[in-house]
Amino acid sequence: MSKSLLKINNIEVVYNHVILALRGVTLDVEEGKVVSLLGANGSGKTTTLKACSNLLHAERGAITKGTIEYQEKDIANHGAFNLVKDGVAQVLEGRHCFSHLTVEENIMTGSFIRENSKEAKQDLERVYDHFERIRIRRKSLAGFTSGGEQQMIAMGRALMSRPKLILLDEPSMGLAPQLVEEIFAIVKALNKEGVSFLIAEQNAMVALKYADDGYIIENGRVILKGKAQDLLDRPDVKEMYLGVGKEGKTSFRDIKYYHRRKPSFT
Amino acid sequence: MIYRETGHFVTNYLKDREIFPMTFDKVVALIGLLWLFLWVPTTSEYFLSAHVIPILAVGLATVGLNILTGLTGQLSLGTAGFMCVGAFGTYNLMLRVPDYLMSLPVALLMSGIFAGLVGVVFGLPAIRIKGFYLLVSTLAAQYFVWWFFNSYAWFLNYESSGVVAIAPKFYDYWGLGNFLGVDMQGYPARYLLALVVCIGLSYFAKNLLRSNTGRNFMSVRDRDIAASVMGISVPRAKLLAFFISCFYCGVAGGIYSFLYIGNVDLMIYEVDRSFTILFMLIIGGLGSISGSWLGAIFVYEFPIVFTWVGDFIFQGAFNTAVVENVSNMVYGVFIIALLIREPGGFAALWATTKQKLRMWPYPH
């Protein structure tokens, strides 16, 4: 059992003072692991990630209960800037590139957090080595690059701060399956270099394939957790999130049956 | 909530489209509406003339701006200019068209159409110009209209002072006043006319919001390219929004000049007024008709109430300049505070409160 890097302890998040988005999420990212957070639209994946990276208040959200610890330090109100400095980088859902900046400028923005500009040059090379695809487009405006390239830019930008943990939100959104595999392969490669990942994904199949641990979240609650491989083998997960059912058609009655059997531990 | 919202099921489409689906709401709205008409005898002329009628006028302009800015996303600072077109249009229609053909309500609507057409002309650049850049077009409208009426004295009937008082005969309504034995120039009659126009146009705006056209407007606001891909004609939607919005502003200008101050004066249609109305819109909440009215009431009354309270507490110990400056300061701070607390304005505040009441006593 390796050391825990990020520990989310039963957090509750409320948007706009009335909308309860998370009702108790507990989650643990161990050092050097890739953890997948799965769930349908609106189940609270993004909210969980934003809670970790202190971006909630920008969307009128607030953590009302629970704690978030990073390297055994409470970071719930740490400020996004300090968090990046300490090694937590977030790649936002929908990429969010700076569209009026060139690709290279985009990536360089990630390095501002550090003083040493020589290192930044090396890091830039390293990013280009991982993402060969964007090296050739370095001078064009990010707004004109394709979705896959933007995802790479966003990840490269996050890498520039030399993070220990990357919060990756929906990397597969709007990308071709082949590109998704490519992105996840890069995730795996980065993981080998010692970067831990917390990935929110809808594409459960890919996400679990590349992850060590998996959490399934529904309606703001974690309803399942375990080793990624174990989750892949569970019949209910298989049927509901992976789309591989038993032989023949599944009737709605069976689906309800799974619902009832879900353990709830919050 | 003080009443239940559960157990309310709609069984046909007509019911689904109701503005007030709950019986309770319906009753409250109806009583409110009746009261708006029936309270006239219980109030003073002063209150009507100094508070209610001007609020009706600027509120209507706010609703108009809402259609353009809140619904279609085209930022405008030309509201006062379009109101000015309405006021001058009404005046000239009343003055130059023979009396048996023209009456104030007709003139109001027709000058609204004038204002709408002027709006379309100045809205044309909106087909190419977007966002804050569009300010230049609406500001050009504001300044040009102002200068135009200032330069061509014909529109003011060659009145050298720049202000024309409105002749009593303009309140004739084809002899309706004489026939009913009511003083149609009096404030109660003016109030009722303004009220009917405002309720009618607000109802229209509310329905516009929920109609196909309104949805087209909103899609243009949210993402004009996506809207055009969906087969919505973006230029058409923008120009139509300009027309409807400026129509509202024109009518509002007519009401302001004819039913409130009783003269046509350029000075009240300067660019400051455009800002005031934009304030009303933002504070009320973009895209909400009732929000626009709340915003109008608030912004109009704030300085008045503030000065009044100040006078009451300090008994005139400070001169008016000081009071005005402090009022400005408090007002500015208040607006910023409100925007921080609720960028969606009163409408969003109301929605949140309602949601909280529904959940009560639980916080979420």
Next chain:
Amino acid sequence: MDWVYLIEVLVGGLLSGVMYSLVAIGFVLIYKSSGIFNFAQGTMLLFASLTFVKMTENGIGFWTALFIAAGIMVIFGVATERFVIRPLANQNLLALFMATVGLATFQEGFSQFIWDSDVHGLQMNKFLDIGLLDPNPIFMSDHIPWLDILIPQFDIFASLVAGLMIVVLAFFFQKTKTGLSLRAVSDDHMAAMAVGIPLQTVWAVVWAVTGIIALVSGLLWAERVSVSFTLIEAVMKALPVILIGGLTSIPGAIVGGLVIGVGEKLGEIYLADVFGGQGIELWFAYFMALMFLVVRPQGMFGEKLIERV
């Protein structure tokens, strides 16, 4: 039509355009770094110059007063960031725009509350011994025999100051790390926060710098006009300028100012008769900007609109 007269008109237009540019620069700075359309620029001008004038009137020396006024503007800028901009980060642009209008209302009341609403004159040549501050214009014919025109010396001084500010700011934006982060911030607040750009520090710096720019341009305007309520309207004069130049471009603010300045002067001479009325300068600048934007919607040097669905 005498061509020497034409040159005089052109030069006069260029120099008055510089005055517009001065206000526009502050505008552009804020817009570029945060996407906020800062309506309070005019009242900042008023507040800064009023503060300065009241201090000199009470016997404080020029440099001391300038220094203190700059300090106050910096404090004011930082406070604006802390209490207005920061809580509103990531909100829609219209709300932010309205917040600056609220700020303008506050500042208008505030500056007239702590100082006064009188009209003050400002004569800098009383304090500074720079030849260019002499109120008498230069006769160009003294230097170039065939060019028989008058140029106000002060306008040349103002142009020099404006030029200096441009060079410094352009360098700041294009060459420094902070400049790049500013551009990133204006593109996407959320993403900027996510990559760890210290948004708040960046904004505080920008508002402080804008405060100082407001002081400088406020003083120049005050010298030309006077310190009074009308300074607030400078912002309305600067609007077409920044829109022509492109909201995000500092060189654009300068070129836009010159275009408007010259255009207004020419319009006054050639078009006023056509319209048979006085005061076409009220709207002429807006019309020029409008014509310009119809051809080029992002302004002269504005960032290209990038639209993807």
